[in-house]
Amino acid sequence: MDNSEKKHPLIAVWNTYPGLRKENKNISNIPPIEQILGEMFAIGEFYYYVLNLTNSTISNHHPNLLKLHGLKKYPENLKDIIDLTHPDDIEFIIKAEQKVVQKMMEIGREHQLYLKASYCFRMKTAAGNYELFHHQAILTQEDENQNLIQSINIHTNINHITKENPHTVLISGIGLRQDFHQIKIDNPPAFENFSQVNLTKRETEILALIAKGYSGSEISKMLILSEHTVRSHRKNILAKTNSRNGKELLRKAFEWGLI
Structure with missing residues (x-):
């Protein structure tokens, strides 16, 4: 199967967002990654990649992706990244993305390039076990009709900080936006x-x-x-x-x- 045709469980969620470009589009422009990293947390080893939202292909991988997951070649489709996720966390990720889509529609498409979404889930590491990663996504490009076509995602291994998943989605503003929305999904932590x-x-x-x-x-x-x-x-x-x-x-x- 061609990389642009690989299916993953988030496609159905994203298709409910009217601001996503549905047809396949090749993207040549690379977002200003170093500038975007300034809006992201990297408390530990991390990597990033650029995601083409129209066909789920990924590019411009940070070399740590191979190291942290013990891979021999760079993934070419988001499904390859999702396949590294703990199976028990897939349902949470789907719910998290649904909340992201809902909140972005509430805030308004005109602000979509100034919002960051983040949450945590477990991923398989080079050692063969699953550890907690912090996922952050910033939308970086839209077409002339405000349809989204590109984002940059960064994954940081935070297992050395905590092993507890808060099951919380955070939508925060970047640049001039001051948004701060915490959305609880399920399984609230019992400790606090x-x-x-x-x-x-x-x-x-x-x-x-x-x-x-x-x-x-x-x-x-x-x-x-x-x-x-x-x-x-x-x-x-x-x-x-x-x-x-x-x-x-x-x-x-x-x-x-x-x-």
């Missing part, structure tokens, strides 16, 4: 309830920058705040999440679907 964490918009913004690895001084310059103010916000974030340090904060942020 993220809904009890009431971070302010500024605290959420700073948490995201902390997760991207920025220092306090860097965050103060980016947000035009004093370093003292940034330290105060970080202290409040630690207190609200009952975290002793940055490492514990990151673990809880992933487990609660805060990032």
Whole structure:
């Protein structure tokens, strides 16, 4: 079967979104990957690939994809990526994508290039076991009719941070958009309830920058705040999440679907 004809369970979900181009289209333009990575979290080993949404082919693979999954050649279709996913997580992924489509339709197609979707699932690694990965997707190209044709996906191995899947989809704004939507799917974690964490918009913004690895001084310059103010916000974030340090904060942020 030709790569453009390989079927996977997300096609039916995506076809419910009126903003997706249905007919096959070859894409030559490569999105500004380095710039896009600045909007993504990479707390650990990661890789990315460019996805052609019109036929599910993938290209421009980061070399870590081979290393992390123990592959000899780069996957050519999204189905090859999905085949690396733990079978028990497929149903969750389908539900997660359904929520992404629903929320994007609510927000409006005119904003679709300024939204990022993220959630977690387990993938098979080079060692032969399944570990938790954090999936992020940014839409990068649409045609003249606002039909989506391309995205860039990044997968980060976060198994060293947490093994608990929060079963939460996060839709967040990038660039000038300030969206922040947490959507619970099912199987809420028994250990703690993220809904009890009431971070302010500024605290959420700073948490995201902390997760991207920025220092306090860097965050103060980016947000035009004093370093003292940034330290105060970080202290409040630690207190609200009952975290002793940055490492514990990151673990809880992933487990609660805060990032």
